[in-house]
Amino acid sequence: MQATTHMKRRSDGRISIKSGNEVQLIMQLTILILTVLTVLAFLFFDYTGLDIQRAIQETAYNLKVMFLEPALSHFGWGEAIYQVGITLGLAFLSTILGAVLSFFLALSAATNLTNEWITKIVRIFLAFIRAVPTVLWVLIFAIAAGLGSEAAVLGMLFHSIAYLVKAFSEAFEEVDKGIIEALRATGAGWWHIVVHAILPSTFTYLMSWTFLRFEINFAVAVAMGAAAGAGGIGFELFMASSFYFDLREVGMITYMILVLAIILEVISTLLKNRYFPASIKN
């Protein structure tokens, strides 16, 4: 958005008062295209077997039963806590393994620590990983590596790495150039610089990002339990709604997930406000 000093003229010589406003044009175009696509979407939707009025009434009733009369019926509280533990465990494992691997990958993706083409290769690789939805990674690993927690953790690991490498390498790039130069001047090797300059000055920051990813991974672990049979509370949620049609149990499980998700969100908001500058919040 730089102010242009010269005047643009139209072909007939008149001054174009809309000149230099590519930004406005692109924004209007984006909104227009999205609106058109939205209208198209509603026209092309497949509405088979839908009775909208009945569906809304039923959903309202279901929601009422779920949230006002929650109860466990197919398993007890001990089992419920155990299943929540499994979900938390899956989320934790994929986060911590992801963080360790991301640390090394991020070192090779940070522009101030390696040369340009390694950075580029790593970034392209990560873009590919991100493009495949997590559930597909988990399902593909489930057939390739056999069912079980390994497939779930490996699948979730991929997106954790893609997310954390980006965050970590940006943190590394912000390390004061002076510190690195000073160490280089004393003849310190690459590993010395990493251990004595990069790691100490970014440690709390890295931990905060890792926790933010843990918050996301908890939700992902619930989803993987439901859609990819990864076990945990997500799988119980799927069973309760698709096999037992037990709305009260669905309600109780939803409450459990909700409470945990809100606790995690509160902690990560606190971490964000404490350790992150206002400019890079998301």
Next chain:
Amino acid sequence: MNENRIRYKKNQQMIIVVLLLALVTYLSSVLTDFNILHGLATLPEAFIWIFSNLVVTEESLERMPTILDKLVETILMSIAATTTATILSLFLGVMGSKSVGTSKLLGILARFIASLSRNIPVVAWALILLLSFGQNSLTGYLALFVGSVGFLTRAFIEVIDESSQSAVEALQATGATYIQIIMKAVIPECLPQIISWILFMIETNIRNATLVGILTGTGIGYTFDLYYKTLNYHGVALVTVSIVVAVILIELLSNHVRKVIL
């Protein structure tokens, strides 16, 4: 002397954190029956399997029209969910913002709605809606819509609260009404950021749509599930490749838009 002690203390803290993490890692692996050595050992085999089985063959290319059809449906569903959620989220965002919000009570209400729809997982919404809406596009659309409202509202509240207040003050000084201030100062000021978040949400929703599709039997997720369950791995490969291409194309496009407007 003093400096040494500080350094010693800092090192000690780091060691405690690392030990604690190691302990939790151990507990989690016991709980989930996860064996990292076994996981690593199967990894090469897994990749060999992927590269030898998940290949697109000419035979599977015949299914391309069906897949493309479902892919377009999924993308349209994600876009529709995002744009309609944006309209609601803008209201909630203005209500929930500290700088231009109307009343404290409405602000709390907006934040509460956003938190509820964000923290109840999309999976739960999908399963609940599936019970009464049945297996059609609207179920997937609604599940994505609810999740997007929560996420976008939080983003919009942050954007509005961080934007400059000078335009708002200038309009207030002229005696403009509340609606005028929102429409002519707040929204235009935040529009680039808002569009950037919308684009981000569309990208996220396309990935989520696959997940929702597997659960609700709609869109590309259903196609994937169908091939997956009938062990048609060439079909699985083709669906995966088309999702990857679609996501990367949309990401490139929105990165381009972002570069111009931000």
